[in-house]
Amino acid sequence: xxxxxxxILAFILLLGGILAYNYYQKIFGExxxxxxxxxxxxxxxxxxxxxxxxxxxxxxxTFLWVxxxxxxxxxxxxxxxxxxxxxxxxxxxxLRSGMQTPLKIAFNNQDTLEKFAGRISNQIxxxxxDLLKSFTEKEFLLKHKLSEKSVLxxxxxxxxxxxxTITPDKFRxxxxxxxxxxxxxxxxxxxxxxxxxxxxxxxxxxIVQKETAKKxxxxxxxxxxxxxxxxxxxxxxDPTIIYCIKEIKGQDYVVKRVLTVDLQINSPYNxxxxxxLPPTLIAMPDVSAIDGVLNAQNHDYLYMCVNVDKLGYHSFxxxxxxxxxxxxxxxxxxxxxxxxx
Numbered sequence: 103x104x105x106x107x108x109x110i111l112a113f114i115l116l117l118g119g120i121l122a123y124n125y126y127q128k129i130f131g132e133x134x135x136x137x138x139x140x141x142x143x144x145x146x147x148x149x150x151x152x153x154x155x156x157x158x159x160x161x162x163x164t165f166l167w168v169x170x171x172x173x174x175x176x177x178x179x180x181x182x183x184x185x186x187x188x189x190x191x192x193x194x195x196x197l198r199s200g201m202q203t204p205l206k207i208a209f210n211n212q213d214t215l216e217k218f219a220g221r222i223s224n225q226i227x228x229x230x231x232d233l234l235k236s237f238t239e240k241e242f243l244l245k246h247k248l249s250e251k252s253v254l255x256x257x258x259x260x261x262x263x264x265x266x267t268i269t270p271d272k273f274r275x276x277x278x279x280x281x282x283x284x285x286x287x288x289x290x291x292x293x294x295x296x297x298x299x300x301x302x303x304x305x306x307x308x309i310v311q312k313e314t315a316k317k318x319x320x321x322x323x324x325x326x327x328x329x330x331x332x333x334x335x336x337x338x339x340d341p342t343i344i345y346c347i348k349e350i351k352g353q354d355y356v357v358k359r360v361l362t363v364d365l366q367i368n369s370p371y372n373x374x375x376x377x378x379l380p381p382t383l384i385a386m387p388d389v390s391a392i393d394g395v396l397n398a399q400n401h402d403y404l405y406m407c408v409n410v411d412k413l414g415y416h417s418f419x420x421x422x423x424x425x426x427x428x429x430x431x432x433x434x435x436x437x438x439x440x441x442x443x
Contacts, residue, residue, distance in 0.1 A: 128164045128167060128190065129168050129171070129189065129190060130189045130191055131189060132160070132188070132189065133160055133164065133165065133188060133189050133190045133193065134158055134159060134160075134184045134185065134186060134187065135158050135186065136158050136186050137183065137184065137186050138155065138183075138184045139181065139182070140154055140155065140181070140183075141154075141180075141181055141182075142177050142178065142179050142181075142182065142197065143179060143227075144179050146177060146179075148165075148166060148174075148175065148177065149166075151165070151177055151197070152165055158184065164190055165190050165193060168190040168193075168194055169194050172194055172198075174194050174198050177197035177198070178197060178199070178200035179200075179227075179267055180200055180202035180265070180266060180267050181202055181203065181205060181227075181265070181266030182196055182202055183203035202265050204264060204265050205225070205263070205265075205266055206261050206262065207222065207225040207226065207262055207264055208225075208260070208261040208262070209221050209222065209257070209259055209260075210259050211259055211311055211385060211386045211387055211391075212254075212257075212385070213385045213386070214353055214385075215234065215237055215238070215250070215251075216230070216234065216353075217353070218254065218386065219233040219234045219237065222273070226266055226267075226268055226273070227267050227268075228268070228269065228273070232270045233273070236271050236274050237270075237274060238250045238253065242274070249382065251381070251383075252381075252382040254382075254385075254386050255281075255304035255305075255382075255383050255386075256278055256281040257277050258277075258281055258389065258392075259386065259388045259389065260280070262276065262280065284389075289393075289396055292396040293396060296395070296396070296398060298395075301382075303392060303396060304383045304387060304392065305379045305380060305382060305383045305384075306324065306328075306379060307387035307391040307392040307394065307395045308383035308384045308385045308386070308387045308391070309337070309339045309341050309373075309380075309384060310324050310327070310391050310394055310395060311385060311387040311391035312344070312384065312385055313340075313341055313406075313416075314415075314416060315414065316415060317390045317394070319415065320390060320391055320394025320395075321397050321399045322401065322403070322418060323406065323416070324394050324395040324397075324399070325398040326403045326404065326405075326406055327339070329401075329402070329403065329404055331378065331379075333404075334377060335377075335404065336373055336375075336376070336377050337373035337378070337379070338373055338374050340360045341384060341385075342371050342372060342373040342380055342384060343360050343367065343372060343373075343374065344360065345371050345384040345385075346364070346367045346369045347364060349369070349371070357443065358441050358443060359436055359441050359443055361443070401418075403418040403419065403420055404419075404420060404421075404422075404425075405418070405419045405421075405424070405425035406418050406425075407419075407425060407429050407431075407432050408432050409428075410431055410432055410435040
């Protein structure tokens with residue numbers, strides 16, 4: 103009889119141990135089999151979460167079981183990185199607290215504010231329309247002495263760490279802080295030395311950016327344009343003409359060759375008709391273009407032309423006669439390539 107009681111007790115203990123182990127495993131055991139990025143939107147339910155993690159969870163149903171035991175029903179919106187070996191308990195706690203994992207977003211030089219908003223909306227939750235509304239908010243522009251065209255200058259191409267759920271206004275504020283940090287004392291002093299404001303530096307940098315993709319050439323090109331400004335010569339920058347054409351034809355209009363008739367476009371951005379810098383930047387310059395202007399080379403060049411013997415680079419000249427020879431060679435090459443527009 104005693105042995106029978108002992109066996110029964112042993113069985114109960116064993117059964118209790120198994121149940122306790124299973125209970126523990128459901129809550130604290132390894133549930134996630136591999137790292138996974140989970141996106142939770144405002145209308146997502148726990149069933150939606152279960153569906154999302156089904157391929158990386160040992161048993162998605164245990165997630166629901168643990169959530170029920172912890173009286174958890176509504177996950178917070180966010181982007182969450184689920185680590186390999188994470189337990190259901192940690193997962194529920196993460197979604198309950200909204201403990202997101204920040205992500206790194208990056209952007210390079212964008213031609214327009216619309217394209218920039220689209221680039222950012224592909225990386226965070228906010229859509230491009232809401233971003234554009236924030237970027238062009240009248241009170242914000244007025245406060246910082248910006249316009250819908252000049253606001254593009256506050257976005258410095260780089261990599262930034264943000265939360266996926268960052269609001270458009272908070273993103274805008276973050277970019278403005280980064281812009282103000284970028285313009286440190288050293289850069290401000292360099293701008294003063296060449297006689298330009300921060301906005302003017304960005305404007306000239308946007309032209310330099312479009313004029314040459316070669317970073318090594320940018321200080322040379324910047325020096326050339328500064329030489330023209332000093333002597334009162336029009337910038338005569340083809341990128342500004344292309345900007346004018348796209349303003350008329352649309353941003354998707356392709357311009358591979360500037361024609362003589364284009365130089366007559368009546369626009370303050372036409373640097374063939376109007377001296378000095380255009381009213382605002384014509385695209386988002388990257389850091390190398392801005393620093394290219396701030397560290398412009400001192401030289402006597404006044405003219406530049408595409409170097410057909412070394413495509414991607416330019417031939418620089420001090421005299422109009424030499425420039426005309428370079429230009430004739432370039433136009434001959436364009437005709438040979440049948441590039442008419």
